[in-house]
């Protein structure tokens with residue numbers, strides 16, 4: 196099959212920039228797609244980070260240290276931008292104004308004002324495809340749960356719980372980095388870093404919190420600064436957000452949690468939906484398994500746990516019995532982004548698109564209200580404006 200090549204530039208060649216390089220390098224994993232990304236240029240303020248691409252990605256022809264030079268590169272059609280949160284606003288706006296499609300990283304701006312400025316740029320350039328990274332919904336078990344929600348299989352929703360939990364920060368000897376500083380990560384702390392992953396599906400399902408009561412927790416006061424001293428650890432480590440969701444015909448509690456210090460959890464993303472007709476659960480802790488409890492009035496309440504087959508949104512060479520993992524979810528997300536660039540939202544090969552800018556903006560509404568809730572010790576109403 197002839198493939199339409201999309202030329203990409205990468206801005207930010209760190210942890211996530213390299214993940215994209217790896218996904219692009221194994222595009223042959225996907226069957227039946229008529230598009231393919233090709234990384235032709237990279238940019239990082241740190242030349243060593245860019246050098247990794249030059250050493251490992253043969254298609255990279257140019258490396259820049261100033262992203263404006265990359266944006267002036269006419270051979271670049273689309274950009275993946277994975278830089279610290281304080282840089283999102285300016286760099287995303289400049290990418291969009293340069294007319295290049297953007298897969299940006301969450302939280303899409305360090306705070307709500309930055310996010311609103313990015314949203315304004317998106318409105319000014321409607322032909323540019325702008326999406327946010329959020330890979331977990333592409334796990335086959337999650338795709339199954341999405342289908343059940345779309346088919347309205349849950350009946351009346353009793354409650355929803357979703358979270359994203361890390362644990363490496365339990366180690367007090369872990370050195371400080373930009374993700375633990377307000378200037379670079381933002382006032383939201385763990386919410387900005389982990390939160391859109393948790394909110395992406397609830398917002399896609401239309402489950403907007405009408406109010407939030409937040410419990411925010413700073414556990415580590417300081418960390419090694421990498422130069423023999425200690426540096427203050429400024430950001431929220433853990434957040435528990437108790438939300439009251441109101442939809443056109445339902446109202447239910449939704450508890451969202453984002454934790455950097457959840458002992459024993461390396462990268463656990465989960466969603467649990469309880470309903471009067473069906474309940475379902477998925478966690479990356481058991482990435483193959485999806486649990487469901489169908490219920491008929493008076494009938495048995497028994498959980499069914501199945502090994503979800505490797506049946507991804509975009510078909511692959513992998514046999515159905517094999518396991519799906521983090522890098523597979525990244526590859527699927529990239530396929531969705533490239534599909535949308537080439538075929539448009541309505542023409543995509545499968546219907547699940549990457550996280551939308553409106554979903555990123557929704558997360559900012561919630562996190563801003565959560566900060567206020569914690570400060571005032573009260574439940575804070577969330578104004579969804581025209582979107583409500």
Ligand SMILES: NC(=O)c1ccc[n+]([C@@H]2O[C@H](COP(=O)([O-])OP(=O)(O)OC[C@H]3O[C@@H](n4cnc5c(N)ncnc54)[C@H](O)[C@@H]3O)[C@@H](O)[C@H]2O)c1
Nearest residue numbers: 207208209210211212238239240241244277278300301328
């Ligand atoms: N989707 C996910 O699962 C996931 C996971 C981790 C991080 N992230 C997000 O990805 C983004 C980057 O995080 P990371 O973990 O890759 O960080 P990182 O620190 O590993 O990489 C960031 C890179 O940006 C570079 N950089 C800094 N200033 C720059 C500038 N002015 N111009 C060009 N490059 C510059 C740094 O040198 C570094 O190489 C953040 O928004 C973060 O929230 C997403």
